[in-house]
Amino acid sequence: MGDSACVPVSTSAVSSTTATARHSALVRITHWITTLCFFALLVSGAELVISHPRFYWGETGNDLTRPLFKIPIPASRKLVPTGYGYLLPDQNGWSRYLHFQAAWVVIFTGLLYLIAGLFTRHFRKNLLPREADLSWRGFSSAISKHLRFERPGEAEAWSYNLPQRITYLFVIFILFPFVIWTGLAMSPAFVSAFPATVNVLGGQQSARTLHFFVSLALLLFLLVHVVMVCFAGFKSRMRAMITGRAATPLERT
Amino acid sequence: MSEPSRVEPSSRKLSRRKLITSGFATVAGVSALGVAARIAQKYGLVPPDHGGIFGLGETLTYAAQRLITRHSLAREFSRSQISKPPFANEIELPTDEFKRLQAGGFADWRLSVNGMVARPASFSIDQLKSYPSRTQITMLQCEEGWSYIAEWNGVPLSHVLDVVGVLPQARYVVYFSIEPDTWESIDMADALHPQTFLTYGMNGDELPVGHGGPLRLRLPRQIGYKNVKFLTHLTVTDNLKGFGKGLGGASPEGGYAWYAGI
Numbered sequence: 360m361g362d363s364a365c366v367p368v369s370t371s372a373v374s375s376t377t378a379t380a381r382h383s384a385l386v387r388i389t390h391w392i393t394t395l396c397f398f399a400l401l402v403s404g405a406e407l408v409i410s411h412p413r414f415y416w417g418e419t420g421n422d423l424t425r426p427l428f429k430i431p432i433p434a435s436r437k438l439v440p441t442g443y444g445y446l447l448p449d450q451n452g453w454s455r456y457l458h459f460q461a462a463w464v465v466i467f468t469g470l471l472y473l474i475a476g477l478f479t480r481h482f483r484k485n486l487l488p489r490e491a492d493l494s495w496r497g498f499s500s501a502i503s504k505h506l507r508f509e510r511p512g513e514a515e516a517w518s519y520n521l522p523q524r525i526t527y528l529f530v531i532f533i534l535f536p537f538v539i540w541t542g543l544a545m546s547p548a549f550v551s552a553f554p555a556t557v558n559v560l561g562g563q564q565s566a567r568t569l570h571f572f573v574s575l576a577l578l579l580f581l582l583v584h585v586v587m588v589c590f591a592g593f594k595s596r597m598r599a600m601i602t603g604r605a606a607t608p609l610e611r612t
Numbered sequence: 613m614s615e616p617s618r619v620e621p622s623s624r625k626l627s628r629r630k631l632i633t634s635g636f637a638t639v640a641g642v643s644a645l646g647v648a649a650r651i652a653q654k655y656g657l658v659p660p661d662h663g664g665i666f667g668l669g670e671t672l673t674y675a676a677q678r679l680i681t682r683h684s685l686a687r688e689f690s691r692s693q694i695s696k697p698p699f700a701n702e703i704e705l706p707t708d709e710f711k712r713l714q715a716g717g718f719a720d721w722r723l724s725v726n727g728m729v730a731r732p733a734s735f736s737i738d739q740l741k742s743y744p745s746r747t748q749i750t751m752l753q754c755e756e757g758w759s760y761i762a763e764w765n766g767v768p769l770s771h772v773l774d775v776v777g778v779l780p781q782a783r784y785v786v787y788f789s790i791e792p793d794t795w796e797s798i799d800m801a802d803a804l805h806p807q808t809f810l811t812y813g814m815n816g817d818e819l820p821v822g823h824g825g826p827l828r829l830r831l832p833r834q835i836g837y838k839n840v841k842f843l844t845h846l847t848v849t850d851n852l853k854g855f856g857k858g859l860g861g862a863s864p865e866g867g868y869a870w871y872a873g874i
Contacts, residue, residue: 407757550687
């Protein structure tokens, strides 16, 4: 930090107007709790899938019925016809406990984020596409920048660009609700009170298959998200999400 | 580095105020949790496997299910949706006692009921069949992920509990299989639920041995492992501590959730 004297005036102006926080404390805390829960859900979900790596469409499905598709891996249970002569470790007990525990934590975290986001106008300020960006030119230039792997400019260290905003809104308001819905639709007790939650999906096995695909979509988001963070500057973006401080131009170099 | 000293006094004042408010919030939060735990315990919203690192999630799941789904009915299906043939999971090799009873056509099979009941009793399959018979076409879901739909025929458990006269302080029904170390338990909401059957028939026939015949507890709102096969004994109780490790079943002792309505 020996060159702190060289920080241009404009930077301090920017930081003082935004109270020096790129991300609010609430966004940062909920972000990392969600990250932790997502990993727990992913690991335990994968462990649960390997006890029956076959997927069906409709109400029912088992070893005697034709699957929609199979994952070509060995299973952790004996009766599944996988074509492999060995079994994977069976850890369904703690996996399901962990899956539900993480689901509860992420639901409360998500609710906190949603309510606080509405009160602090976080969604409107930071995630709803800006009117200026919504023109066809704004959209196509943002996309072409991404396709040409152009590194983001300084302004983007302080604000999300259009594809980011659309992606985050899609993850928060489409994928997360859908993964919760398809998860609940697999519960025989829950659907006894709300049968429509599973009926409109086409059946309990359809719900399981959809739950799997939404999880894959969330995993894909995570991978692209991490790649983009590395691309935009891993250290500066991580610091912004941990401490709230955004990178100044000199620190970036 | 001169800027921070300029803002220090105000920020220190702010942090003192913050400290006091957050202190109050913590005290309020902790006491609210304590009160919530009391209420949850009183209304039977705490599962026997509420301890340990997954206790929080398990308690939230069970409490939420009890608040939402106490009386709701499991989905029933049309006859055309019955899975043919139904998939039977692996069963343990039957014991010698089972083979002896099977050789006699299960005429000597008994279901004994004791514990917090006015009239402990023991029932043969024929006696159970003489009670009003009910049918349900429901789905059986295995915790592994597969499922099938079948027509189940039996007597509601609530009817048998009426016959033996369950005492008002009863809170759980513990049920045992002829297979060693195979036992589970359910709360009274599930035990008295109209779709909880002592099942002796399946798809218009006797309940096959592969599916738990001659007698299986059918509990369509919970997944497979709570639907214990080869049922021989029921105990009504107000406390699960006296059974095994006190977790309410072989499944929670093996690391699986006690409440499996999921």
